Amino acid sequence: MKTYGSRRKILLAGQPNVGKSSLFNALSHKYAIVSNYPGTTVSVSELSTEIGVFVDSPGIYDFSEQGSDDAEVTKQLLQTADVVINVASARTLERDLLLTRQLMQMNLPMILVINQMDEAEKNGITIDDEKLSKKLGLKVIKAVAKKRIGVTEIIAALKNNDARRPSARDIKRTSAEQFIGQLHRQKVIIRRKPPFGKGLKHALDRALFHPYAAWVIALLILFLMFKILGVYVAGNIVDSTVSFMDSFYIPYLKLVVSKIIENELLQDILLGEFGLLTMEVKTVFGILLPLIVGYYVIMSFLEDSGYFPRLSVLTDGALSKIGLNGRAVIPILLGFGCGTMGILATRILATKRDRTIATAIIGIAVPCAAQQAIIVAMLSYVSDSRVWLIYVFIMLSAAFITGRVLDIFLKGKSSELLMDIPPLQMPSARNCVKKTLFRAFDFMREMIFIFTPTCVAMTGLNRVGFLALAQEYLAPVVQDMLNLPKEFANIFVMGILKKDAASVGLLDIAGIGTTNVLTNAQILTATVVLSLFVPCINALVVIFRENGWKAAAALWIASFFISILVGWMVAVGLNLLDASYGLGELK
Amino acid sequence: MIKTLRELSTGESARTVGFYDPYTENLLKKFGLFVGENVKCVARANMMVIEFNLMTVALAKTLASKVFIK
Ligand SMILES: Nc1nc2c(ncn2[C@@H]2O[C@H](COP(=O)(O)OP(=O)(O)O)[C@@H](O)[C@H]2O)c(=O)[nH]1
Numbered sequence: 001m002k003t004y005g006s007r008r009k010i011l012l013a014g015q016p017n018v019g020k021s022s023l024f025n026a027l028s029h030k031y032a033i034v035s036n037y038p039g040t041t042v043s044v045s046e047l048s049t050e051i052g053v054f055v056d057s058p059g060i061y062d063f064s065e066q067g068s069d070d071a072e073v074t075k076q077l078l079q080t081a082d083v084v085i086n087v088a089s090a091r092t093l094e095r096d097l098l099l100t101r102q103l104m105q106m107n108l109p110m111i112l113v114i115n116q117m118d119e120a121e122k123n124g125i126t127i128d129d130e131k132l133s134k135k136l137g138l139k140v141i142k143a144v145a146k147k148r149i150g151v152t153e154i155i156a157a158l159k160n161n162d163a164r165r166p167s168a169r170d171i172k173r174t175s176a177e178q179f180i181g182q183l184h185r186q187k188v189i190i191r192r193k194p195p196f197g198k199g200l201k202h203a204l205d206r207a208l209f210h211p212y213a214a215w216v217i218a219l220l221i222l223f224l225m226f227k228i229l230g231v232y233v234a235g236n237i238v239d240s241t242v243s244f245m246d247s248f249y250i251p252y253l254k255l256v257v258s259k260i261i262e263n264e265l266l267q268d269i270l271l272g273e274f275g276l277l278t279m280e281v282k283t284v285f286g287i288l289l290p291l292i293v294g295y296y297v298i299m300s301f302l303e304d305s306g307y308f309p310r311l312s313v314l315t316d317g318a319l320s321k322i323g324l325n326g327r328a329v330i331p332i333l334l335g336f337g338c339g340t341m342g343i344l345a346t347r348i349l350a351t352k353r354d355r356t357i358a359t360a361i362i363g364i365a366v367p368c369a370a371q372q373a374i375i376v377a378m379l380s381y382v383s384d385s386r387v388w389l390i391y392v393f394i395m396l397s398a399a400f401i402t403g404r405v406l407d408i409f410l411k412g413k414s415s416e417l418l419m420d421i422p423p424l425q426m427p428s429a430r431n432c433v434k435k436t437l438f439r440a441f442d443f444m445r446e447m448i449f450i451f452t453p454t455c456v457a458m459t460g461l462n463r464v465g466f467l468a469l470a471q472e473y474l475a476p477v478v479q480d481m482l483n484l485p486k487e488f489a490n491i492f493v494m495g496i497l498k499k500d501a502a503s504v505g506l507l508d509i510a511g512i513g514t515t516n517v518l519t520n521a522q523i524l525t526a527t528v529v530l531s532l533f534v535p536c537i538n539a540l541v542v543i544f545r546e547n548g549w550k551a552a553a554a555l556w557i558a559s560f561f562i563s564i565l566v567g568w569m570v571a572v573g574l575n576l577l578d579a580s581y582g583l584g585e586l587k
Numbered sequence: 588m589i590k591t592l593r594e595l596s597t598g599e600s601a602r603t604v605g606f607y608d609p610y611t612e613n614l615l616k617k618f619g620l621f622v623g624e625n626v627k628c629v630a631r632a633n634m635m636v637i638e639f640n641l642m643t644v645a646l647a648k649t650l651a652s653k654v655f656i657k
Pocket residue numbers: 015016017018019020021022023033034035036037038039040041059115116117118119143144145146147304
């Protein structure tokens with residue numbers, strides 16, 4: 001037997017969305033991200049227990065899938081696996097068993113778990129596991145991963161070495177259709193109720209596929225998100241955390257720390273303009289964390305509900321204009337949370353071409369949650385709703401043009417969409433909380449690892465006079481072209497390292513809430529420039545890993561110039577508008 | 588009369604009778620759509636959404652035109 005460390009490696013394999021990750025979570029106590037759409041497990045989770053190392057894998061439809069990263073990853077995982085737990089769903093058992101047949105030909109000890117049995121009962125499906133077990137020559141266990149049903153049986157089976165090497169002889173003799181036909185004729189699977197349902201859920205599902213109603217619902221969700229994040233979280237929660245920090249935490253901290261630490265340089269690093277304990281703590285915990293958590297809660301809820309695949313269907317037409325298909329809506333939406341996450345999720349797209357276009361759009365025109373928060377905060381001080389419309393219009397155009405240009409220049413055609421639509425379900429609060437915590441933790445870790453050195457570097461650059469120099473040298477761009485105050489140069493410098501955190505500095509420069517030194521036109525210019533500005537280091541690293549250094553460099557340079565060019569156009573355009581409509585003056 | 592899946596209008600049901608080529612057949616098989624399946628069209632927009640057994644699948648219209656139904 002192959003060994004993995006000293007323990008055997010137990011691989012969970014199966015079709016997308018059958019509940020592999022849920023089962024992984026139930027078997028171990030570690031958290032792997034669970035979402036109600038195919039393609040959530042893009043990276044591999046492992047957990048070592050006394051009976052072996054459990055490995056969660058990305059779902060695959062078919063091993064013959066060419067060029068699919070997920071199929072490749074899973075194939076490689078299978079090479080080193082000692083035991084396979086093939087997870088299938090009761091809901092789609094006929095289909096899933098086709099993959100089981102392929103897996104059986106790999107000649108590995110294997111167990112078949114039929115998950116989502118609760119769905120089967122609800123939908124009048126009966127599955128005779130004994131007959132199936134005989135037919136396949138495999139141990140078959142029924143499970144409901146969400147409720148941890150079947151977990152003890154699986155563990156017992158693993159302990160007893162019930163995982164057997166299947167004989168693949170019979171499989172080669174029957175074709176897939178013959179096999180499925182047999183399952184029905186021999187009453188291994190019986191589907192009783194008529195498959196087309198009724199009720200409220202059914203009606204909602206119909207509405208989500210209705211060409212008009214679905215758009216109304218999508219806009220409603222968008223509006224609610226804006227209300228919750230922009231008004232409630234940004235307005236109330238962040239407002240109070242910030243005022244707590246400004247009026248209580250920072251002054252006392254300064255008092256205490258400056259007594260303990262005498263060294264002036266150290267004081268500057270900890271408490272200065274870019275201080276680790278002042279500016280970093282305020283930015284990360286006071287401003288970004290509440291917003292990120294708010295955003296992730298909403299996303300988890302939507303992800304779990306099964307709404308996203310429906311949104312894919314809805315947006316397919318629009319996305320096909322920029323060389324993508326509806327599936328791309330999922331990475332793009334995740335990109336609105338964090339670019340890194342969105343870019344990783346482009347793996348669910350079928351071709352390299354699709355992935356490149358989606359990555360470019362996320363890198364250039366999709367502001368992450370932290371940035372959106374700043375944008376919302378900035379723009380909410382502008383009472384003129386035309387400013388909002390202009391902003392949205394500019395960002396949509398940027399996305400559209402990016403997509404169009406790549407669509408024209410990249411060879412090939414966008415892949416044809418074929419996707420599985422999972423049933424709508426009530427999101428589980430437990431999963432939402434877990435997922436949000438998991439992501440928020442990731443966000444914090446990334447933030448602290450990259451933002452801390454950034455802050456130290458900024459203090460250093462400030463002390464040696466580089467920032468003043470940068471302000472001077474960038475003045476032709478910042479002041480003359482963009483018509484912004486010269487301190488905006490700091491944001492450029494810091495934005496190269498960590499754009500989301502740098503955007504927070506914009507609020508200070510704008511004197512929002514206190515002095516209001518910027519005009520409406522300047523706020524709009526600044527937000528546009530910042531939204532389009534270069535992707536932050538973490539995102540860049542991911543682009544580099546996924547698409548190579550050429551793509552990363554191209555995207556970085558392109559977004560650098562695009563942001564300034566578009567910012568300049570906005571500044572000039574608003575100047576002209578200003579003469580006729582007085583936009584810049586409205587308060 | 589044999590039509591293609593693409594011609595099915597919302598709410599209509601039909602039975603699959605064949606595929607245009609082996610490529611299409613294999614692709615749809617992976618999603619559980621075989622010959623003899625009872626399919627219902629749930630929505631038609633830029634793409635089609637169909638239901639069969641307990642599965643819902645969205646597919647491009649170009650693909651739908653390669654599935655024969657009766
Ligand atoms: N009804 C039901 N749903 C489940 C069960 N296990 C998982 N799910 C849901 O199925 C969806 C996919 O789960 P996930 O673990 O991400 O699947 P994976 O893609 O195979 O890793 C999620 O929405 C889960 O909540 C189950 O036993 N019963």
